Amino acid sequence: MSDKIKFGIEKLTSFDIPNDALNHRFVKEIREDLDARNTENKLLDPVFGTSNVKKPELYGWSGSVTPHVDNKGYCYILILELDGKSVLSADHSDDIDLVRGDIICLYDYTHHSIEQTGNSIAMFVGAFNERCDEFAIAQLADGLIRLITHDYYNAPRYLGREIRSDECIVSLIGASSKRRDTLYSDDYSESAIKLIVDAKSDGDHIETCSTEGCGNYAISLDEHYPYFSCKNTCREHCN
Numbered sequence: 001m002s003d004k005i006k007f008g009i010e011k012l013t014s015f016d017i018p019n020d021a022l023n024h025r026f027v028k029e030i031r032e033d034l035d036a037r038n039t040e041n042k043l044l045d046p047v048f049g050t051s052n053v054k055k056p057e058l059y060g061w062s063g064s065v066t067p068h069v070d071n072k073g074y075c076y077i078l079i080l081e082l083d084g085k086s087v088l089s090a091d092h093s094d095d096i097d098l099v100r101g102d103i104i105c106l107y108d109y110t111h112h113s114i115e116q117t118g119n120s121i122a123m124f125v126g127a128f129n130e131r132c133d134e135f136a137i138a139q140l141a142d143g144l145i146r147l148i149t150h151d152y153y154n155a156p157r158y159l160g161r162e163i164r165s166d167e168c169i170v171s172l173i174g175a176s177s178k179r180r181d182t183l184y185s186d187d188y189s190e191s192a193i194k195l196i197v198d199a200k201s202d203g204d205h206i207e208t209c210s211t212e213g214c215g216n217y218a219i220s221l222d223e224h225y226p227y228f229s230c231k232n233t234c235r236e237h238c239n
Ligand SMILES: [Zn+2]
Pocket: 209, 210, 211, 214, 215, 216, 233, 234, 235, 236, 237
């Protein structure tokens, strides 16, 4: 067995987390979504996971997480908020008593678990095939600045986040690459989420619901978009 496989978790450094970062809309939203899952439906997954896109994402979980492996690689986690005591454990490593601001490197091929009460919110970047501490810490620092400055378009978001009432989906087909760079989307996306106010002032094509007689903005697109849009739905027609 290589040395690499014997690594589990390590605390690298810690950042000061200003309250401004915790007041960013995406952090408030994941906090509200975690609370809602706790009170309304305990059968839902208590973890808002990540897309592993190698750029900063938000990440949240509620209560303890039992031992599991993710089999993705080296992940970097910046703890933004903890409700109470939270202990991270992994194979081949000493437990870490998590503290707000901690930056942890986790090799997720090892079994890892968290023992805690309440909700936790973190920033995540990964997963990488090799350790890249310096790069990952710089990415997390950049993500934190985007939260502190209340940047909307390039601030870290979370998987499973639902589009809010002040947002819409715009078509990126024909959009210049310059504009594409300013939006939170990958190079292959044909659509992006924007604030309605910006989409209107930029003259974007806003996707609408395909239900007959409904002209509402779409909150989800046809699975075959952009080839088809006959199953685009608005909030009212999403079921
Ligand atoms: Zn509709």
